[in-house]
Amino acid sequence: MESAVQGGVAPRANAAALSADEAALSISATHGSSARLSKRVASVSIGALSIALWLLLWQLASVHKWNFFFRFENIPAPTEVAAAFGELYRAPKFAAHVVSSVRRIFLGFSLAAGLSVVLGLLIGRFRIAAQSLFPPLEILRPIPAVAWIPLAILLFASAEQSMVFITFIGAFFPILLSTIHGVEGIDRRLVYASLTLGAGPIDVFREVILPGALPSIVTGLSIGMGTSWFSLVTAEMISGQFGIGYYTWEAYTLQQYPKIVLGMITIGLLGMGSSLLIKWVGRRFMPWFKPDASAA
Amino acid sequence: MTQSSALGAVALHGVDIHFGEGKTAVQALSGIDLRIEPGEFVSILGPSGCGKSTIIGALAGFTPITSGELRVDAERVTAPGPERGVVFQQHTLFPWKTVAKNVEFGLKMRGVRRAEREQKAREILSSMGLGEFLAHYPHQLSGGMQQRVNLARVLVNRPRVILMDEPFCSLDAQTRLQMQELLLSLWHELHMTVVFVTHEVDEALFLSDRVIVLTRRPARIKSEVPVDLPRPRTRDLLTSPEFVALKRRTLQLLLDETSASAKPS
Numbered sequence: 001m002e003s004a005v006q007g008g009v010a011p012r013a014n015a016a017a018l019s020a021d022e023a024a025l026s027i028s029a030t031h032g033s034s035a036r037l038s039k040r041v042a043s044v045s046i047g048a049l050s051i052a053l054w055l056l057l058w059q060l061a062s063v064h065k066w067n068f069f070f071r072f073e074n075i076p077a078p079t080e081v082a083a084a085f086g087e088l089y090r091a092p093k094f095a096a097h098v099v100s101s102v103r104r105i106f107l108g109f110s111l112a113a114g115l116s117v118v119l120g121l122l123i124g125r126f127r128i129a130a131q132s133l134f135p136p137l138e139i140l141r142p143i144p145a146v147a148w149i150p151l152a153i154l155l156f157a158s159a160e161q162s163m164v165f166i167t168f169i170g171a172f173f174p175i176l177l178s179t180i181h182g183v184e185g186i187d188r189r190l191v192y193a194s195l196t197l198g199a200g201p202i203d204v205f206r207e208v209i210l211p212g213a214l215p216s217i218v219t220g221l222s223i224g225m226g227t228s229w230f231s232l233v234t235a236e237m238i239s240g241q242f243g244i245g246y247y248t249w250e251a252y253t254l255q256q257y258p259k260i261v262l263g264m265i266t267i268g269l270l271g272m273g274s275s276l277l278i279k280w281v282g283r284r285f286m287p288w289f290k291p292d293a294s295a296a
Numbered sequence: 297m298t299q300s301s302a303l304g305a306v307a308l309h310g311v312d313i314h315f316g317e318g319k320t321a322v323q324a325l326s327g328i329d330l331r332i333e334p335g336e337f338v339s340i341l342g343p344s345g346c347g348k349s350t351i352i353g354a355l356a357g358f359t360p361i362t363s364g365e366l367r368v369d370a371e372r373v374t375a376p377g378p379e380r381g382v383v384f385q386q387h388t389l390f391p392w393k394t395v396a397k398n399v400e401f402g403l404k405m406r407g408v409r410r411a412e413r414e415q416k417a418r419e420i421l422s423s424m425g426l427g428e429f430l431a432h433y434p435h436q437l438s439g440g441m442q443q444r445v446n447l448a449r450v451l452v453n454r455p456r457v458i459l460m461d462e463p464f465c466s467l468d469a470q471t472r473l474q475m476q477e478l479l480l481s482l483w484h485e486l487h488m489t490v491v492f493v494t495h496e497v498d499e500a501l502f503l504s505d506r507v508i509v510l511t512r513r514p515a516r517i518k519s520e521v522p523v524d525l526p527r528p529r530t531r532d533l534l535t536s537p538e539f540v541a542l543k544r545r546t547l548q549l550l551l552d553e554t555s556a557s558a559k560p561s
Binding site: 187189190192193194195196197198199200203207208211212214286287288289290 | 356357358375376377378380381382384387388390391392393394401402405406433435449450453
């Protein structure tokens, strides 16, 4: 293994040999992906089987009106829910409900994201911003968005504005805190490195602080997306005129029970879709980010 | 580059550095007097935690000195600057930039045009055996490769002085030796001053013209070991009698300090 190297060997040759070795290593790591694929197929089919069994149990419970502890007599069976799905094309109002919820989320969430990322970067970076801006926010933070609903109705002229405000509040704090956390977590040596390479204050902000905080910001966005849906659905159930939360609550008051489940599933899908969107945006902007690699 | 060989003089006169205030105040450096000639390779060796890295921080310009004077060429050091390149221990490449973009960073800060930046980064990376890794991200490289990129990122700016803070301490023995040889060849080629902090006697002697041994905290200069070994140096030198004799002497100086620091003060 250890060969005697003659005197005067150029270090560059060593360097080149080293990198070739390392390249070979990284290629060998890509083997074994087919074994991983079959493992994946197995785990997906076990998951699907489990879901099917739970649906079957639900179906039996509803059809036979099982009434011990959980009262299934008024709970629609999966087949009834499926039938309600089938009738959706005859209900143009349903789409309007979905559109109005999505619109509220889009407005409230975008406003929250824009404002909280900017504030978070400033608070995380500048002591004066932290001292002046953080205390009032810290007082408001423990108040859940849902608790804002009565005041929101008083604050705004229209119900629409107050509901956008509730989604805004729901998303604002998770994103703000994650952004601050992200800025504070940046390795100071990266800032030093940029300074010794000639970076000025604006360069440091653009080239180090913003990208350094980005993984945390994206985490905050995805948490904020969840909390803004949660807040919106509650707000719509309480004071809504339209929206998927209102639709679900209305189904209950009108005793159209399959529609309750339909509303719930739709809310779940919308939440899932929007969080996938965040993940996709995150991956696009951070091709360098590997959550696993940072732990290694 | 005849002019650059005349630049890169480092001078410390009575440099003290204190951290904190009141009861928690710590004195890191005490009365450091040191002159380093342009193009000289000087290592700073000392027991761990003695304040070796503080000297690098002060020379780099992000650790303010409490008293004394610190100059690089005629200029007093007050802030970081690209003429004093710093190679840190590890993990200081920008994870969000590719290898090429990391190396281009200093040039970009100086306003060099994109095409020229890209060309310079490509040249220096190829010369260091990293030509195939321009588009890789740092986390895709081994520790040794990352440190080569780190070195390239600093050298592409042609600094007069390069400050290295235990840059190879996290590498395995073979990779470290390769990096040391690479560093020596680059230093020979580029005629810059190197201030190299380490706790490894072998490393300090193998690389340097002169080794400065520090005392335990607060660090003062305990003694200076001139290293009159022939250059260019190769790994064979590490087992030569002259090297071993020098190593024994230096190790003794260092061990005196380490055992002294083990006693309660």
